[in-house]
Amino acid sequence: MNNSAVPSPKQISKRWRPTLLDGVLIIALICVAIWLTYRSSIGINYHWRWSQAFELVFTPTANGGLPYFVQGIIATIRLSVWGMVLAVTLGTALGLAKHSAISVFSVPANIFIQLVRNIPPLVFVFIFYFFISNQLIPLLGLSDILRGYTGEVSAWQAFLFGPSSLWENLLSGVICIGLLSSAYVAEIIRAGLSAIPKGQWEAGKSLGLSTWYQYKDVVAPQVLTAVAPALAGQAISLVKDTSIVSLISIQEMTFVGTEMANSSGLIFEIWLIVGACYFLLCLTLSLLFRRFETQQR
Structure with missing residues (x-):
């Protein structure tokens, strides 16, 4: 030692x-x-009404369900989790494609990445929702499931996807957030691949490993260690970016906070609570990723 x-x-x-x-x-x-x-x-001559704000935040709905604000927090977490899954999956594929020496793969991947990264997120969300989402759902044959589902929703479906009446909103939000973040994840993965010394690839070839096993056993562990901090930052940014989809009436935390603040007049209190919830979510993610990085060393 x-x-x-x-x-x-x-x-x-x-x-x-x-x-x-x-x-x-x-x-x-x-x-x-x-x-x-x-x-x-x-x-500042403002009379703080924190007791009313917390009472409003934690008041159950009329049918005895979870408080409206708590439903917004759950929707934000659900959007973030599924958005991360899509962003990491698609971003990894795009990063591999852009790193490829075959132009059939690298050129389309680079075009997508440049388009998404150079369009303002708000404009991208509006373009996707109004011009693509309305056409994409019928094209995929999902209209009956997402817009007119009348069957019974099991417990695991409700846990993973929420109420059936909001499935279309969830899918639209997940795709918007996932596509936005996938372009940045792709650049992170591409940079991680480019940072691997050429000798590592040659060592894999000398051992007789196929391209798949070179990526899996030699390159991937090194890339994951190198890009973990950047991916952690992107995951935290994705959680904050979920607030953008409130503008297309997706009932996550920002949308719920807007409605509650406008209806109650507790503007400062509600928005401070919303900000504190985002802070706690992002701080929790940051601590989890820090622990993961410590274990990787």
């Missing part, structure tokens, strides 16, 4: 010792907090 790799107590204490810049930043933050508190006390 190499003891030189283990930091000594002196090194650990030195690592955590605050610097002069840290002290300056802390003092600056304290001054800003004091100034904001002072200005708000003399310049």
Whole structure:
């Protein structure tokens, strides 16, 4: 065992010792907090109604179901999970295609990536929903399932996909978010593949491995370790991007928060609660990915 790799107590204490810049930043933050508190006390005349806001947030629906806001949180999580699945699956395929030396694969992949990355997300969502989604669902023969489903919904279907009346909204939102993020995931995967030294590929060939096993056993583990931080950041961005689909009437957390804030007049309280929920979701993801990165080392 190499003891030189283990930091000594002196090194650990030195690592955590605050610097002069840290002290300056802390003092600056304290001054800003004091100034904001002072200005708000003399310049903002707003009566906070937190008790009413929390009562509204946690009030069950008329039929005794989950509170409307909680349903919005669940819808956001559901959108995020399925959006990540689509983004990682499609993004990996696009990244492999763009990295390929065969132009039949690389050119279409590059065109898609450039289109998605250079169109504003809001414009892309509107284009997809109004010009593509309305045509895509009938084309795939999903109209009866997504728009007119009258059968019984099992417990696992409700857990994975929500109420049947919102399946069309869920699919539209998942495809929008997944397509948007897949272009960025593709570039992350492509960059990870390009960073693999040429000697690794040659080593796989020298062992007689096929192209599939070269990717699976030699390249993929190294790429996954290299791109994990970037994928973590993209996953967190995807969670925040789910708020965009509220503009096409998908009832996730931002859409629900907008309705509740407008109907109750608790503008500041509701939006602060919405922001706190997004923060907790993203922070949880960040901690999970950090733990994963630590285990990979």
